[in-house]
Amino acid sequence: MSATLAPAAQARTAGGQRGAALRHAVYLTGRSLRILRREPVYLAFTLIQPMVWLLLFGALFERVADLPGFGDISYLEYLTPGVVVMTAMMSAGWAGSQFIDDMQRGVMDRNLTSPVSRGALITGALAYQAVVTVVQSLIVFGVGLLAGARYDGGVAGVLVVLLCATLLAVIFAALSCAVALTLRSQESLIGVSQFLTLPLAFMSTVMMAPALLPGWVGTVARYNPVDWAARASREALLGSPDWSAVFGRAGLLAALTLVMAWLATRAFRAYQRSV
Amino acid sequence: MQHAIEAKGLVKTYGKGAKAVRALSGVGFAVPRGTVFGLLGPNGAGKSTTTKIxxxxxxxxxxxxxVAGLDVAKEPGRVRHAIGYVPQKPCFDPTATGRENLTLQGHVYGMSGSDIRTRGDQLLERFGLADAANRITKTWSGGMQRKLDVALALMHRPQVLFLDEPTTGLDPEARADMWAEISGVTQADGVTVLLTTHYLEEADQLADRLVIIDRGQVVAEGTPEELKGGLEGDAVQVELADPSQQEAAHRAVAAVRGVGEITADGARLHARVGNGAATLPGLLAALDGAGVAPASLTVARPSLDDVYLRHAGRSFHSADRAGLAGATQTEVEVSTAARRTASGRQQ
Structure with missing residues (x-):
């Protein structure tokens, strides 16, 4: 009797655990959003920064689009998807700092002694970053439209950009969490994050047309996830996109997302063992 | 009668090879249900490691x-539902209000919305936090914040509560307040409490039973009264002006009538005497005769500090400092000297 019941009971428990993990991730995402809301200065900069990037670079390099290689779109139109993905990466670089705060206080220890799903602790942090990225991306598009840019790809194009930006955000958020859990200091996290993000933004086609990149930068860009996201996003916003190029790069982003999420989970396990 | 908490031969080493640090070398104890059990020891003795396990x-x-009849290694998931934990460091969320903190905690344990509200109200009321419940906790006083940490740990009605140094860093008033709350926990909810502390008076005040832990081992166990009762007479402490005279002073004090065991701890000698007031004149004369000048001489009724000294072979405060400093060179020398004295005495 008990033998026949056992598998069903087990399945129920597994289902229950998945349900609990999802609920926990939602609560933890909500907690992070509340923290953001309660820090008005931080919230303001989170929202204003993407506008600044778009308007600043848009004005600074406006004439660049006169060069051959940018096609028949304005520089602002060229730049918008690039700024969306660059902002996604830069915001996500800080994702690990919440973990460091929690470790330095007793919050992480309290969470780990509670039934909170271990996966949810990572998923919650990544989901929060995804929400922030979508909001920031929509702001960039809004500012672009107000400044006179037009995106032929329409709603479908914008949705693809949001998808690519979110995947890129999750990649860097997971990396940031892994670094945070391994090095456990805000200073080290800031160092690593600064070291990576700006060079990766510049060694890509975010600001410069592919044909105009110096040879070696072009080579680096081919392996740069920021460039994958920027190219896929730009293509998707064109009037008649080459969808195979778009989904090829989105696929690469999705694969890297899985790798990074696995890495963050590994770092989390290593942290737990070291307690 | 089943115990709420039971440790058997716990061993834990951090690091590997030459850098390995033995945090616990065979700790064992048992805690009856509904009691407060103290884990007393200096910094670095192994209290927190025990709690973490x-x-x-x-x-x-x-x-x-x-814990609560569950083997921690085999059923960690069920253990987590049965226990509440207040870590050494503050664990509330400073950007949230008191109520938001409790609500999230309730959700984590899968409590229903209405249960979260009633239990939250009950805890806020009991800990005197109801008026501040909807204020961001960052603005609360240290004592209130620490009480919230305890309330969070009690939210899901655990059977066993682990308090890791709950009053460290609190001012005396907030500490007394917290002591009252902790005593209340066992009475109101029938919860079993394991309390770690390096405050002797805290263990004395709160613990029904306690173990003294030193260098990863249990060195004494009993009620505070039993432990103090094991010591007869008064404690005399001689502080030497010149630490190099320690041996001469030791000999002189040992020769005085009525002096029991003597422990040397750096520039200090601790002696047990039958009657402090009656022994003091002879003791002073003996020191004078040996040419030793004491910087101070004190007589006191036995305290847990003396219990610790007797079992660990060094005074609690010097052990605490050694633990804090990560055992720097001089302190290691002091404590090994103390240990030699202690083992010499046993022979």
């Missing part, structure tokens, strides 16, 4: 830990 944060190299 019981709260599923850490796993022992060997030995078993059982």
């Amino acid at each position: 019981f709260t599923t944060l850490s796993t022992p190299d060997s030995g078993t830990a059982v």
